[in-house]
Amino acid sequence: xxxxxxxxxxLEKLWPDKHVSIDxxxxxxxxxFPTVLxxxxxxxxxxxxxxxxxECEMRIWRKMKRVSWTGKKTxxxxxxxxxxxxxxxxxxxxxxxxxxxxxxxxxxxxxEKNDAGIRxxxxxxxxxxxx
Numbered sequence: 421x422x423x424x425x426x427x428x429x430x431l432e433k434l435w436p437d438k439h440v441s442i443d444x445x446x447x448x449x450x451x452x453f454p455t456v457l458x459x460x461x462x463x464x465x466x467x468x469x470x471x472x473x474x475e476c477e478m479r480i481w482r483k484m485k486r487v488s489w490t491g492k493k494t495x496x497x498x499x500x501x502x503x504x505x506x507x508x509x510x511x512x513x514x515x516x517x518x519x520x521x522x523x524x525x526x527x528x529x530x531x532e533k534n535d536a537g538i539r540x541x542x543x544x545x546x547x548x549x550x551x
Contacts, residue, residue: 448480453510460514461521470511477510 456476463469478495481502487493499509506512 448484452480453513456510457514457517461517463514463518465514465518473511473514474509 474495478498481498481504482489485498485501487498499506
């Protein structure tokens with residue numbers, strides 16, 4: 421997540437510019453989120469990690485909207501102003517990626533079992549033919 425913050429610092433000149441639209445600033449999804457989520461499929465998701473993901477995402481959105489932490493805006497309100505749906509959050513993306521990896525691993529386990537069964541069947545067929 422520190423690398424994601426470094427990416428945001430690299431975009432410092434873009435955020436204060438009022439002539440750049442919010443849609444253009446949403447480039448953060450392309451530039452920052454992949455660096456923040458690198459390897460998230462293997463993270464252990466404890467409550468502390470979930471909080472860190474939410475904090476990181478909100479730090480990014482608040483910096484983009486120029487909303488201070490002391491400002492009286494809730495996270496939901498900031499997301500609403502930007503147009504972020506509840507299913508588009510960084511935490512939901514992390515969960516989706518983890519489930520995708522889980523499905524991939526389960527599929528490979530099933531294929532390995534299937535391959536072992538096919539090999540066993542072929543060996544039995546060879547021994548039958550030799551008789």
